[in-house]
Every structure is written in C-alpha cells, then in structure tokens.
Amino acid sequence: MTHTQPAPPPAAVPTEAPPLILVGNGTRVPAGLDETTRLADLVRALLPEVRVEVGYVELAEPALDEVLDTILVESGAAVVVPLMAGPGGHVRQGVPRAVEGAKARHEDATVIPTRHLGSPQPLIDAIHQRITAARDTWPADETDVVMAGRGSNDTDANADHVRLSRVIFETGGYRQVLSAFIQIVGPDLPQILHQYYSSGSRRIVVMPHALFSGRLDESVRRLVDEFRASHPDAEIRIADVIGPCDELAEVVAQRTRRAPSGPAPRPAPART
Template identity: 70%
Template sequence: MTHTDPAPLPAGIPASPPPLVVAGHGTRVNAGASAASVLVDKVRALLPDVRVEAGFVELTPPTIDEALDLVLEDAPAAVVVPLMIGVGGHVRDDIPEAIDASKARHLDATVVYTRHLGSPKPMLDAVHARIASARGDWPAEETDVVMVGRGCTVTDANADHVRLSRVVFETGGYHQVLSAFIQVARPTLPQILHQYYASGSRRIVVMPHFLFTGRLDEWVHQQVDAFRTTHPDAAIRIANVIGPCDELAQVVAQRYKEGALRARTTAGSPAYLTGLLLSGRKVVVVGGGCVARRRVPKLLEAGARVEVVAPELHTSLAALAEAGAFTWHARGYDPSDLDGAWYVLALTDSPDANAAVVADAEARHTFCVRADSADDGSAWTPATGDASGVTVAAITTHDPLRARRIRNRFVELVNEEGL
C-alpha cells in the first residue's frame, strides 16, 4: 500500500452516506400524493449525496418496508424519518412494524429510526406564514386562530398539539389561539368555532395543521362551510396546510442528519473521542446561564483563555469574571468574537443565536458545541469525572443520563482498584 491509497473502512461503517426513507402516511387524494413527491425532491436537493426514497403507511405505494427493501439491497444501513408532526399510532406502532418487517429480510442491516418532525422553528415559521396569508389585512392582535390537529388515541400526541397552540399564540401576537381536533379527540372544530362566536369573535383563521392536503383538510373545509351557513356574520378564513415547503424539507433533512450519525456505526457513540489541550488557547463561550456555569470552570481548570459573550452572567460566573478568571463581553454575540478561537461553545437560550454561532464556527473550521441541539454542532461534551489522577469520560448518543451513570461507575472502579 502506498501513501496515496485510501485506508480501508472498519467493518460496519458504510462507505457512503446511508440512504433515507421518508415514511409518510399516504392518501387517496392525488394532490396530497403529488405534494409528498414534491417534498421528497426538495429533500433530495438538500442532500445531494444521499439516496432518498419515500414509503407510506397506507393508501399510497410503495409501503415503508418495500422502500426499505429497495435501498437495503445496495446499502448496509438506512435512516427512516417519519413524515409525521406528532407521536401518534403511526409513529409508535405502524412505522416500527414496517421497519421490523424489512429488517427480517435484511438481517445484517442497520436501520436507524429518527424522532418525528415535531415543531422546531422552521415548522413554526411555516405555520405563521400560512396564518398571515389567510388573515390578510386583519391585524394579528384582532385575529382568533384555531389550530386544527388530527386527533388520535395517543394522549401525548394530543397534548403536543395543545402545546403547539400555546407556542403559536406566544410567538404570533394573535388575540387568541385555541386547539381543535378533526377526529377522535375533543374539542372538535365546530365546538371551538361556537366557543369563539359566543365570546364575540368575528375574525377567525382556521389553521389545518397538516402536512399535505387530503381527506383531513377536506373535512376542515366542510365543517367550516357548515358553520358559515348558520353564522353568516362571522368571517372565517381557512389557511393552507403546511405543504411541501422549504421549511419542511429542512426539518426532514435535519432529522436525517441526526439519524445518519447513529447509522455510521453499530458500536458505541458516533463521536470520535480525543483530549483537547486548551492551555493558553482562546475558547469562546456564547451564553452566560446555567450551562455556561458548569462548563466555564472546567475550561478554566484546563488552562483555557476563556472569553464569555453574554449580556448577563449567572451569579457564580459573575464572581469569576470580577476576579479576572476570564474575559466577559457584556453584550450580544458578534461573529468577530470567534476570531482566533480554538474551541467554541454555543450555550444561549436562543436556537437562532446558537445556530448562528455554529455556522460561524463551521466557516472557520473551529469545533463547536451546541447545547440545545447537539447534532447541529461539530463537537459533543462528554460526562467526565476525576479520580486518582485519572480523568474518565463517557459519551453516548442522545442519552446524557446514561453517560453520567457510566461516568460515575468508571470513577467508582478507578477508586476501588486504586488504578
């Protein structure tokens, strides 16, 4: 072997990014099926090096296990992203059953099943955009909104929808935002419309919180039309469903990236463990709250030249800053803060601010920990412990409590053996 020959990959590590199977619900409505196809194309554009296929729980071919069979013919691992907003029966039962069916035919394959879409900022942005388009010239503060969810027998899924309505209310400036369900759960859409009307509301936007048009969307329109006939003085506008927008594609791509990390190996964490010698080197911490309170002292113990960027500091950090232990920039973050940094930690309460720090660090080829979304950073912080001159570390995949338990056991073993 010459120095130009690539080193062989260890067994179990795929040579290329694992393929993605987007697991959707399926629909009898052609427009909904077409929208799903458009979304898959958008995801392909965001992941140009990844094979992206779609499978469906029902109604639309191919099934999820058929789509998995297709990609696993040519790949040792795959990632399945549920194209579902909440944690209903499809996410908990149907999709895992389809995955198991395919894995029974591909015994050596690794299939990583990611979390559902949920309501990250891009999805919230899409919801606000649909509501804004529907309300038109109505001021937000004079508009009542009904967030219509699917409704199911899984309490957690219904509770997530109610929680989302509260988030939409607090981030949108609307007069009111209430939750309704189109099937199974209560309150129903007509019940909420009657409640709004009885309270004097006459400007109502109904937001069908569904990914694509289909039977659920049709039922929303039918129920609103029926209410209009008996309440002609109420102005009710129906927003569009989320649809195959860029924001939705971004969330699917992000879920894939989370899963691809775990698909790269079947043993241990996907992180490459190393020890950073930070003595005398600039380390930037953006954020001065509780997480920074834990991380900054450790960095100082390592001899790092720490600079903290935050309008305010946790009490314990303020005392360290007054003692001159680190440099405090009492303001918001600026990209120039990262100039000359060897290591960066994005620890603010703002997902947008943390994302900006990560992007700026990435552009500088500087490793960055992101506290609120570890997979979006380029480094992870292990659970560490010191004993008898030894530092032990444990790092897992999305399970910090387990990492801490393992860390504690390591420390116990070192102390017991006097190693």
C-alpha cells in the first residue's frame, strides 16, 4: 500500500515592503530641509505600507550612513532613492559609497539602490507650473526662460540640464529657453541675461532647476538682483524651485515600486 507523503508547507513569502530611504544632498538652508521633510510626508501618504526615512549625504543630519545602519539593523533591507535630478558627484560617488559601506557592515542585509530622478514627465509638468506661476499674465510666446542649473564637473549632468531646457522649450511654447549655470561651467546666468537683454527681451523668467530651496536659488536671486540694478527696464521674475509637490512624490513612489533587485552599483572613480 502506497502512502502519499503530505506536501510540505509552502515557504513563507515576505509581505512587508522594505523601508525606503530618501537621500538628500544636504543643505544649510533650513527651508530646504523642511521641504525634504514635507516630501517624505507626501511619499508616506502614497506608500502607507512603507517605512520612509530621510538621510543626507552632507551638511545636514541625519547622515545617510547612520540611517542605513539603523534601518538595516532593524529591518535587514532598504530601498535607497537619491533625491537628485542629475547624475552628479553624489549620485556617482557619494550614494554608492554609502551603500557599499553599509553592505560591508551588514553582510546579510539587502540594499536596493535606484537611479537618480532625472526629468520624467511629472517633473517637467511641475517645472511648467512654476514658470506659469512666475510669468502670470505674460503670454508664453512673449516670455524668455532661463533654466538655471548648478553646474558640475560631471559632463553628463551638465548635458542633462541642457537637454531639459530643450524639452521645456518644445513643450511650453515660450519664446526662448536657454540654459545657464551657477558654478564651474558656463554660460553663467549673467551671460544669458545679457544675451536676452541685447536681443530685446524684457520679459524673462528664471527657473532654478532644483528640487528644494538651497544655495542654488539663493545664488539665482542674488545674480538677478545685481542684473536688475543695472537694467531697470527689464522685467525678470524668478520661479519657485520644484519643491515638495504631488508630482515629485509620485516620481519617488514610482522609483520605489520599480526598484530593481541585485547588487548596488560600484562607486564611479572620482573625476579629476
């Protein structure tokens, strides 16, 4: 008589989503830290089943290393989303090194990094909203726009900023859209403002290409004030940064839902 062995119980399938760590650049500007905290709240509302924490690469607390250690001790896994629009130094070096260091300290843990945010359609929509609010009653086709980026030693990051300006031009109906940089590379913001002014432009919107308040938009305001002082007939309006908004929260949530499995990318060598 043949006896059928009972089937073994099915293996337990983990149902809890791993915690999410939002990685900020870090800033000494309190408004920027407050905006990052508010974004985390928006992401929690979209992902109520996920623990969401914030860690910073520099200049602010809690540091990314500390948050990674806490999460991996308590949960054994984490998804890491850089709150960074372009592939600059923090994306290529700072975040991967922190992830690699955490994995070395917690050998049995799983760390799932995602790519930087880039410029998906929701963020393009948010930029148009900020420009529209700044230009107010000015017709789009009578408005010149400057996309003001930080500037980087990373050529890809600079190229992404220039590409975004083209996308904003083709999708916004503005008279012109040009790129400017605040540091390291050119053309700088005063150069582009002078170029617009020399061509007869008197209605200009400067859009700081930043997720949160910080040194970038502070520099933009200072440079615009200096230009206004010597060109009083030019109307220059400064758009708000993208800030904590539904569009940005949705992009972060999408990165989290689509987080790939597998090892973290190795840190890229520093560029000289």
